[in-house]
Amino acid sequence: MQATALAYSNIALVKYWGKRDAAYNLPAAGSISATLAPLATTTTVSWRRDHAEDRVVLNGQRSSGRDRARIVTFLDLLREKHGIDWTAEVVTENSFPTAAGLASSASGFAALALAATRAAELDYDLSALSALARRGSGSAARSLHGGFVRLHAGSVDAPEEAVASLIASETHWDLRVLFVLTATGRKKVSSTVGMNQTQKTSPYFDAWIASVNRALPQAEHAILTRDFDALTTIAEASALQMHASAIAASPGVLYWNGTTVDIIHATRAMREDEGIPVFFTIDAGPHVKLFTTASHELAVQRRMAALPGVVETLSARIGGPARVLDSPLGPTPEHPSRRSE
């Protein structure tokens, strides 16, 4: 009754921002992402009869409060659905700095879905795992697959259709992703709170969802044809439109700091003045993630590391699918190369 799984993080090129249904955690629109190695979560789940309550150990520390509550709620889903009356011990490690406010829910719930079902000997295929991971976090539904991934919106009548599918595997396009960290500590407004506030109060929310539906087929085509320029236009627009809709909420949801804006300008200057293929995307926090090619990765990293306000950079490449590991603790996941200023 024990299994260990590893899942990589992912970053959206066409963003998910808004829910059609909170109970099933159904997204209001589809989204497209790239899975990122070596930013991984490794999770061991042991179902046990002898413990009164679930135990959660996160990065070597016994977890309580909100982090533990989200995991227990997720385990409750499985217990209810399959009549399991055991509790679980969940031991989970991130290979990237959680304290820096980097999203760990995508890799975290993907690894948890895989380890928890496997440990309970439940027969879940990739689609079923993706739907299950979605209940923990929308972006987690995408981290079951490697490479380039599309999450479908589904509907209230057919929530099982809100699952991820593969656009192209991790060997399709050797892109590099540079995380440019502009702050330390956890983000102040969670993505769930930020998207709810946007959906409820932003006059731009409907326009945002319409723009996502236009961007999805365009982004898929750009990925399949490895068209970096087209993907640049689509991905930057998606990030800016998502943030524009959030900023227009009441009160406005503003995740950026001054360095976030400086990085946007520096990225565009590198591209427009020097012809370097690079574009930015930004999630629910102040950090910026840059896509570039393998041959330009070092130049982009050096330029970003030299900007005032940049705390640290982390390099990633396109990662593979989530997988079950043989040993309980698993091989130590490779650590991303970190460069501090």
Ligand code: PMV
């Ligand atoms: O998966 P969640 O609920 O943490 O939401 C993710 C939201 C964004 O990261 C901002 C966008 C995305 O598609 O990943």
